[in-house]
Structures are given as C-alpha cells and as structure tokens.
Amino acid sequence: MSKKSISRRGFVSLVSKAGALGALISTPFISKAGELIKEEEEFGFLTLPYLQSPTATSITIMWLTNKKAFCWIDYGENGILDKKAYASHNGLIEANCGLNKIKLENLESGKVYQYRVVAKEILDFKPYKVTYGKTLNSESYSFKTFETKSDNVSMLIMNDLHDRPESIGHLINLNKNDPYDLIFFNGDMFDYQTDEKQIINHMLKPCTDAFATKTPFMYVRGNHETRGKFAREFVNYFDNISGNFFFAFTQGPVRFVCLDTGEDKEDTHPVYAGIVDFDHYREVQAQWLANEIKKPEFRKASFRVVLMHIPHYYSEEEHGSTHSRKMFADLFNKGKVDMVICGHTHTYKVHDRKPGTHNYPIIIGGGPQNGERTLIKLKANTRKLSLQMLNDNGNEVGSYALGKDARKQDWSI
Structure with a gap:
C-alpha cells in the first residue's frame, strides 16, 4: 500500500474550498446588447436513461x-x-x-x-x-432482468470518488470484459450537494456513458452526500428497492443488506446547524436490521453481505463509527454476517475476522486520489464468496475468499 500524502480530513478541506471557488466563477448567463439574459435552450434530454x-x-x-x-x-x-x-x-x-x-x-x-x-x-x-x-x-x-433462481452474482463496488467523475469510467475499465450484474456506489461520490447540475455532470452522465443505460446501479449515501443545500433533494435522483438509502435484496446466493451510516460527527456539532438527526436515523435502521436478520431470505441465503459507507471499526473512533458499532455490531454477529464492505477512511484495507468483536472480515475501499482509488469485485456462487480489490493501476491490493461448507477464510493484502 502506498503511503498517503494527505489525510482524509485534509483532502476534504481542500476540495471543499476548490468547489466553493468554482461556484463563484461560474455563471449560467450570457451577455447580449449590453444585458444579461438567460440562454434559451432547445428542448432536450439532460441525461440518458x-x-x-x-x-x-x-x-x-x-x-x-x-x-x-x-x-x-x-x-x-x-x-x-x-x-x-x-x-x-x-x-x-x-x-x-x-x-x-x-x-x-x-x-x-x-x-x-x-x-x-x-x-x-x-x-x-x-x-x-x-x-x-x-x-x-x-x-x-x-x-x-435478474434471474429468480440464480446460482451466481457478480458486483462491482466503488466509493469515495469525491466529485471526480472521470474516476467512474476509469475504474470500470479496470474490470475489462469480466461480466457483472450491477454496480454499487458505497457513498461519498460527491463532496457535498450543490444542485442538480452537479449530480448530472459528476455522476449520472459518467454512469450512462459507461454502463447505466444497460446495467443497473444501486447507491447508499456517504456522510458527504448529507451535506449542502441540495442534500434533501438528492434522494429524488435515485430509486433503491425500498425507496430509502437502507434496504435489502437477494441476488443469486447472496442476501445484501445496505445501511446508511449518516454523518461522522455528533448531531450537535456546530457544522450541522442543528438540522440533522442521524443518531435517531441509525436507531431506526437497527430496529429494521433486527427484523431483517430473522427473515427467511436472510437466514437461508448461502452468504450475507453488508454494504455501508462508514466502517464501525477502523475509522478513528469518530462518532458515526462508534454509534454504528453500538447499533449494528452485535446484530451483525447475531445474524452471522459473512462480510462487511465499507469506504470513508480513504485507506484501502482488508481486516480479517476478530472473533468476539467482529466475526466477519471488514473490507474498506480506498480513494479518492490517483493511486488510492479502488475497484472492488465481488463474486459468489452457492459454494464460495470471493472479493478482489484493485487499485487504479489495476493491481490487486486485497482479496478475501470464503467457502460456505467450512466457513473457511483466505485473505491477503
């Protein structure tokens, strides 16, 4: 693993300032006959489907x-x-x-x-x-369409691209011609939410250019998608199975559980201006998860995989991490989860099982700088669940394999 030249917090500070500067110098108006007027556009599509x-x-x-x-x-x-x-x-x-x-x-x-x-x-x-x-x-x-009774599933996972739309096509190209069923975005595709144009140019357009007209994607928010004046409209541009940013679905032999870990600081932190309620939101998800792990489709699945942005361990003991640990960790162990896949830290790593603490591996994807971005490839059949993590040069930087019969783990990084 390469040594990081800038911390996650330092990076976020820099891109936030750059984004603010870009907003100041851009304008949607043109000058004509000494007047500022809005350009009249011809009727058209803003995005491909x-x-x-x-x-x-x-x-x-x-x-x-x-x-x-x-x-x-x-x-x-x-x-x-x-x-x-x-x-x-x-x-x-x-x-x-x-x-x-x-x-x-x-x-x-x-x-x-x-x-x-x-x-x-x-x-x-x-x-x-x-x-x-x-x-x-x-x-x-x-x-x-998905197959009702399929023995296989293949998924590509990206996280923490932070308003770098060129990364989407670049990382997908690392997959080459290896087939996949869907793509999952595991949070922080943006620095913060400004307007519709940002969502189109920094995510929807690069997705449709690369794959999204023919292959679906799903999305859970990262903590940065909860920020900015357009954050409350953000949900309207995506359609997860439940209509929320936490949901569960089965594809092939895997039951996927997707959680929205919310913000990384306390709700009372001054940067949120008193208008967030993520502790309660995580409590609601914990109640939902307690019911989910009792469902037949969860219990009978060959494998059970959790996708969420903030890791509940290995994340600097931030409040979002520790409160997620309090809400979810025991339920993951009780439900015999096989793997948890996260992002957020900007440092890719495969953390093996720690029996008694987390009885499952925790895989953390990297990003967003060149050299730190990752593509996670997840595959499963009824006998084996395997994960491969590539850096943006296409080199393998982590792997994990789990066999169903003996729950035997092989991992490396």
Whole structure:
C-alpha cells in the first residue's frame, strides 16, 4: 500500500474550498446588447436513461429533460417496442416535470428487453388545455432482468470518488470484459450537494456513458452526500428497492443488506446547524436490521453481505463509527454476517475476522486520489464468496475468499 500524502480530513478541506471557488466563477448567463439574459435552450434530454432498482420481474428507468414534459417508455422483446409504460399516481399520469422515474413491471425473469424513452415537451399547462411542443425519442437500449433462481452474482463496488467523475469510467475499465450484474456506489461520490447540475455532470452522465443505460446501479449515501443545500433533494435522483438509502435484496446466493451510516460527527456539532438527526436515523435502521436478520431470505441465503459507507471499526473512533458499532455490531454477529464492505477512511484495507468483536472480515475501499482509488469485485456462487480489490493501476491490493461448507477464510493484502 502506498503511503498517503494527505489525510482524509485534509483532502476534504481542500476540495471543499476548490468547489466553493468554482461556484463563484461560474455563471449560467450570457451577455447580449449590453444585458444579461438567460440562454434559451432547445428542448432536450439532460441525461440518458439510467437503470435502478432491479429485480427478477421489474426495473426502474430514470432520466431528466431540460424542460417540463410528458414522458413514457416504449419497450418490448426482440427489438419490437410494442409496449408502453408511464408513471401514474392517484389517477394522474406524471407530467409537467423534468425528473422522470418509470417502473417497468410484470417482466419475465432472466429475459432481455429493449427500450427507449420518449419525452413530449409541455409548452403551456392550463386547467383545460395542455399545449405540447416537440417530441423526442432516445436511442434504443437493452437490459436483462435478474434471474429468480440464480446460482451466481457478480458486483462491482466503488466509493469515495469525491466529485471526480472521470474516476467512474476509469475504474470500470479496470474490470475489462469480466461480466457483472450491477454496480454499487458505497457513498461519498460527491463532496457535498450543490444542485442538480452537479449530480448530472459528476455522476449520472459518467454512469450512462459507461454502463447505466444497460446495467443497473444501486447507491447508499456517504456522510458527504448529507451535506449542502441540495442534500434533501438528492434522494429524488435515485430509486433503491425500498425507496430509502437502507434496504435489502437477494441476488443469486447472496442476501445484501445496505445501511446508511449518516454523518461522522455528533448531531450537535456546530457544522450541522442543528438540522440533522442521524443518531435517531441509525436507531431506526437497527430496529429494521433486527427484523431483517430473522427473515427467511436472510437466514437461508448461502452468504450475507453488508454494504455501508462508514466502517464501525477502523475509522478513528469518530462518532458515526462508534454509534454504528453500538447499533449494528452485535446484530451483525447475531445474524452471522459473512462480510462487511465499507469506504470513508480513504485507506484501502482488508481486516480479517476478530472473533468476539467482529466475526466477519471488514473490507474498506480506498480513494479518492490517483493511486488510492479502488475497484472492488465481488463474486459468489452457492459454494464460495470471493472479493478482489484493485487499485487504479489495476493491481490487486486485497482479496478475501470464503467457502460456505467450512466457513473457511483466505485473505491477503
């Protein structure tokens, strides 16, 4: 492992100052005839479609337009887009908005579908008359639904990229042509939340450029995604299975449990200005987790893996870490969790089991600087769970293998 030249806290301070400077010098206005006016944009897509919340029989497709519109999805099999889907709530079809989220349901397990998104501009929305403008069609894309009874799962995991969008494509390219079912972002993809444009340019666009039109991703927040004036809108741009940032799902032989560890400081810390409530939030998740580990789908899974941003050990004894330990550690042991995967510390490391404390390995991904970024590759079948961690040069910097029969562990870093 290379020696870090700057601490996690020092890095965060530097990028925060740089972000503030960028906000000051950028402007969305142009000058014309001595006046500052806002440039009139032609109706268009702000993002390509990106896949969310995958199951064996459904998937959610999201995208954004730059103006308000009525949108839907044409989809089908074998290149024939003969079905139409739109979002409808309480008798009203979703319209006159720019952020679109449509769930395709009643799909067949393990099948390939083609789709395109369609956007019809709304020029005027009066009580008894809607005036439409242009209609845009995206290209056709395809996805494959999860298989109900699969013996395998493969996942790529990234964390702590901190507003470095180029890292997404770079790290995925390290995987080369090795197949994977989905990508998981394990927090702190941003420094803080400023606006919609930041989410588009620093995450959604690099994701759709690299994979997200055909392969889904899931997301749990890091502590930095809870910060900034746009943090409360952030959740609207993603669609996890539960609709929250903590959830559980089964793919292949693995039950995945995803937790939102919240902030790393006490709720009373002055930087939060009295408007956070993460201790209670973690308590709610602990109650949820106590029920989750009793469920048949958890207990009968060949393997059980937890994904969360802040590690409850090996994280400088910060409050977010110690309170997560208080809330979750005993439940992880009681539920016989096989592996916990985290980020946050910016120092990649494989921590082996420590019986009586954590009876499972804790894997921590690195980031965000060049030389410290990591791609974690997780694979499992009914007999074996294995993890490989690559640095951004493609070199293996950590691994762990767990066999189901004897619960035999092999690890290295």
